[in-house]
Amino acid sequence: MTKKRTGVFVCHCGTNIAATVDVAKVAKEMAGENTVAFTQEYVYMCSEPGQESVVQAIKDNKLDSVVVTCCSPNLHEKTFRDNAERAGINNFTCEIANIREQCSWVHNDKAKGTEKAIKISRSVVRRVNRNQALDAVAVNVTRRAMVIGGGIAGIQAALDIANAGIEVVLVEKQATIGGRMLQLSETFPTLDCSQCVLSPKMVEVKRHPKIKLMTYSDVQEVTGSVGNFRVKVHKRSTFVDPDKCKICDHCTVVCPVVVPNEYELNLTARRAIYIPYAQAIPASFTLDEDACLGLNPVVCGKCKDVCEAGAIDYDMRSQTVVEDVGAIVVATGFDLYDQANMQELGGGKIEDVLDGLQFERLCSASGATQGHVLRPSDHKEPKEVVFIQCVGSRDPAKHCAYCSKICCMYTAKHARLYKKHVPDGRAYVFYIDIRSGGKGYEEFVQRTMEDDDTLYLRGRVSKLYRHNGKVRVLGTDTLTGQNVEIDADMVVLALAMVPSKGTTEIAKVLKIGRDKDGFMAEAHPKLRPVESVTGGIYLAGAAQAPKDIPETVAQAGAAAAKVIALLSQATLNRSPLIAKVRRSHCTGCGMCVEACPFIAIRLEGGKAVVNEALCEGCGSCSATCLRAAIDVKNVTQLQIYEMIEACLAV
């Protein structure tokens, strides 16, 4: 190995580094390293003249490798690697020594800070000595996408991607797409009918030649990486052929089994064979295997007997389908916080205490009561209704710390809808404060408040209980300081929005992170709000954080644009920092094969062989190999030993 000619570029970062690190001393120490041919310090290395000077210095001094001691590699590794390339050397011979985030910003003793900066810089100089010139691996891109979750977020993303001419597989776990929006009655701030705006989009999804719709399906396994994922989807059997089903409804009339209807939030019941909503897509009945008496003509078989279309098939089996896609959008939505957690508000056990979605179903013309607001206990029109905001939200001690963002708005909407359905009724709204940021939102809330029969009370409700056929509400009005007691006919809780059930599992399957509240984590809160931390996986809708429909649609469009941009490239560059076997050292013991989480190593002719398409470069193999026969390129064992040495040199 000929001796390297490394250039070390020490950045002052204004005073960000220079105030606590003696930059001149760092440069001087690095100049003393055997392989360093050039050093330079500059006030802002990342500025245009700073970058130019790096390029120039590489050329003038015939440098073959570069160390920039500056801020975190997350910020400028790419900048300086691009410069290295511009100057005609391989970009993987350029490394960053982080002496800002990991040093100058966290220490105020200049002598100690400088000493540590020297150690960090020296360790990177030693590492770079053994860096190989590498070429990014070009991999072909699968020009297909998958969208997981068929709520408005997933529908919008799928349509946008498909309209760009890219094939989309839309996977929805329920029997219909539509998500929560399909359960809503009218939507703020325009009070337009939710189904009326959503249904045409659902039909478009069904008819779109570029969309493959898979309902009643779950994503089981995801392998591969950006550009080339392989997804195993489990499609549960519905026992009804959607192409044959005429939605005549003859089967439900004869089915003897009655179970709570989860699509109507258990306000009504359904049969074992059912259709979630009249607008369901696919437009077909579904047979609920768990509720059915046994899928057996000897035991029951009534539905099959009456089905003239011959759509029912008790022998239909679940299938596992493998889909190859280049990008994935996660749009798995939200659930409401479980009422059982709200012990002080009855824990979900008090009759006529509903959640917001149940109230939507009461208002909806397609709902349990055909659009009449009737309370569940006696089907009478409630004349006094109490709406409670922030239930489970903004309560770091006991419940969710965050604000669910949309409850102020939909509660105002609920009060309005209630007054429309029950003009002589009276609405009370308990709130902490009103958050109505959004176009036309503040005006919407103001108009609701101006209604004489809608009373906004600022304060928390402390207790709910059944009393003389009503629900007694005990609370305080913090503006007047008085206790309030209302005997309500019905109470509606604006429960917190939480990540949908199964979010933990699907995040694991996708290997994407979640935030402290359990929502899918975006790669950067400001600059990369629709990307997950894993390349090629994007986020849309309430799965990422509580949000309303306009915001959901905007984010879905943004995620689709990212997918389209990614899949417009014929090939992608993959990191070449992957494992490499030194065949002469390998004894074929197979320890690395066991250690590799990506099943990227196999034994062939008594030696380990790495599948370069599968290796992610985690290094688990090299940490296991007793003979140092397998290493991740540019993070080799030898390099680490030399870095350790540099960290401890005095």
Added chain:
Amino acid sequence: MSEQQVYEPRIVAFLCKWCSSAGSDLAGVSRIQYPANATPITVPCTGAISPMYIMSAFNKGADGVLVSGCHIGDCHYIEGNYLARRKMKLIMELLEFIGVEPNRFRMSWVSAAEGAKFAKVVTDFVNDLKPLGPQDKLKKAEHT
């Protein structure tokens, strides 16, 4: 400066790229101050840390070695940190067996969002190492 008066333990800190290194960056961005005793080496994953690295660090005169990675279950490479946890348990036993205080080795889980935790991990480790004094059991003669 005489070592008896101001003994400053020397620590090598192996940080995984995805979580703890990013967490240490966040400590920086938040300007949370902590002692300068630990010099970081960023590796792809805690699973990539060979037990030999840790022994080598002690050999070369480290008074303490820190390994910090993603929380269990959050590993970017699915299960690297499980592997690490198993290996690191062995390290503790090995150190004890050869008569080095096992507390000279520490493993922590610091996510990219836990800047303050990273600072605390280092601060606590430095404080816990101080009473132990310099490590010379495994230190090779040429490094003294």
